[in-house]
Amino acid sequence: MSDTAISEQDQAGRPGLRERKKRLLQEAIEQAALKLFLQRGYEQTSIQDIAEAVMISPRTFFRYFPSKEEVLLGPTRAVMRAGLEYLRTLPKGQSEDEATSMALRAAMLHIAHLYQQQRHSFLLRYQIARQIPSVAAFYLYALLEAETAFCDLLQERAGGAREYGQLRLLVATHVVALRVALERWLDEGAEGDLQALVTSYLEELH
Amino acid sequence: MSDTAISEQDQAGRPGLRERKKRLLQEAIEQAALKLFLQRGYEQTSIQDIAEAVMISPRTFFRYFPSKEEVLLGPTRAVMRAGLEYLRTLPKGQSEDEATSMALRAAMLHIAHLYQQQRHSFLLRYQIARQIPSVAAFYLYALLEAETAFCDLLQERAGGAREYGQLRLLVATHVVALRVALERWLDEGAEGDLQALVTSYLEELH
DNA sequence: TTGACTTTTGTCAGTTAGTGACATTATAAT
DNA sequence: ATTATAATGTCACTAACTGACAAAAGTCAA
Structure with missing residues (x-):
């Protein structure tokens, strides 16, 4: 499922047939599901x-996606992960209160940017998430995971300078601003x- | 399941045998489950x-609880509902920005109070919620429902004076402060x- | 108390999500 | 070609639910 131990690529580093087919099938499953x-x-x-x-067996579906929810919200999770990676690439800064806020804000805006790039896809996914509690719950859990990951990263950087609860609150409010902005935007x-929109909601937090 | 059309109580308004047994069984199911x-x-x-x-059939379990998650988090949902009712009883005030914040803050503190009254129960439930994603997701969805209900109530009161997105953000940040405080407290x-703790986190929001 | 009425319960049958085991098929590397 | 590796399908299984209906228990009035 993940990268093979060695090669399975041609000299140019292109993925082999197996890899290509896998990506294609994953894409096909997702598209068919959305349809x-x-x-x-x-x-x-x-x-x-x-x-x-x-035209695959149900068993094979589960080798590509762990659940129906993941088909729908995989991209959302991917965007949140990308936001985390973005934050990781940011210069460490002094990690003072101010710097942490700035970094977080930049990460939220980066995530917003990614959403905008795939607006059609997310619009559809969100309309479903609104109506189906199990999907909404899954989505919120994805946000919580991201929140935790952001905290851990920032905590590690600050070297424990900041109290965890405060950091958590700071991150959580940023994520909430993103969520509320997103909801409104999609609505x-x-x-x-x-x-x-994200900027204005973040402003409103003071 | 709900109240019967007529009587089924004695003169003093005490619930009949059927009602008493139902409550007892519900309690028994919950205790057995937690154990x-x-x-x-x-x-x-x-x-x-x-x-x-x-000693009941699985079918009967589902007549008392819609899911395993509900057995665990029913009380959490009840507390959030109680917070909403509390907010409803609060004097309407002028519904200015300031008044809305005050009311929300009071509601969050009321919820905190209820948690404290049943600390042992919630401590156990939360330890499970931490570890099991499906439970955590269910919990977050309960918070979202509460958030929505709070918003609707305040919106209705203000008579649409405030823009919905802003109100939503205000409510969401308050709920987040409650959640983060709760997590820490239980930890x-x-x-x-x-x-x-809730007060200090709410302060920190400015 | 009997007897009619209503609610709760158990039984049964069915759908759907999700997982482990293993044989089969397709791709990769030599 | 041949061997190794990874993907797929098949089968069997657990567990969460749900609808339908008959049996049992609680209620109420005469």
Whole structure:
């Protein structure tokens, strides 16, 4: 599933046939799933249905996605991970209160940027997440995971200078501002400027 | 399941036998479940196991609780509902920005108070919620529901004077402060003063 | 208390998500 | 070609739910 121990690429470093097929199938599963979700609804679509649509066995579906929720919200989790990586690349700064806020803000804006790049995809996914509690819950858990990861990273950087609870609150409020901005942006058809919205909500936190 | 159309109580308004048995059984299911969760772990405990422990059929379990998560987090949801009711009883005030914050703060403190009253119960429940993603997700969804309910109530009161997104952010940050305070309080064995913790985190929001 | 009425319960049958084991097939490397 | 490795399908299984219906228990009025 992950990278093979050695090679399986040609000299130029291109992925081999196996790898390419895997990516293609993953993409196909996701697209078929979204199409079915849209057509008959999320809950009315079984994994069996999705598997049949791409002519694989249900067992194989689970080798690509651990759950139906992950098909829908994998990209959301990916965006949050990307935000974390972005934060990691940021210069360490002095890690004073001010610097931490700035870094967090930059990370949130980066995530907002990624959402904007794939607005159509997220618009659809979000419309489902609104209606289906299990999906909404999964989404919130993804945010919590991200929050924890952000905290851990910042904590490590600051060398324990800051009290964990305070840091957690700081991160959590930033994530909340992102979430509320996102909700509003998607509610309005994802046509506005998400980054501006995030900025204004972050401002409002003082 | 809900209140019967007529009577089924004695003159003093005491619930009848049926009602009393129902409450007793619900209590018994919950206690048995918690005991099993503690003994063998949440995921190692099936609904079958819980049903056997109180000598009912699995089908009957589901007539009392819609899911395993609800057994564990029903009380959490009840506390959030109580916070909402508390907010509802508060004098309407002028619904200016300041007044809204004050009311929200009071509601959060009221919820904190309720948590403190049942610290032992919540301590156990939370230790499970930390470890089991599906439970954590369920918990976060309960907070989101509460957040929405708070917003709707305040919105209705203000008569649409305030922009919804701003109100949502205000409520969300308050709920986040509560959540972070709660996490910390429970992490430290629920022995400190939760209300003080909530107050200090709310302060920190400015 | 009997007897009619209502609610709760158990039984049964079914759907769906998710997982481990293992044989089969497809790709990769030599 | 041949051997090694990774992907897939099949099978069997557990566990969370849900609808339908008959049996049992609680309620109430005469």
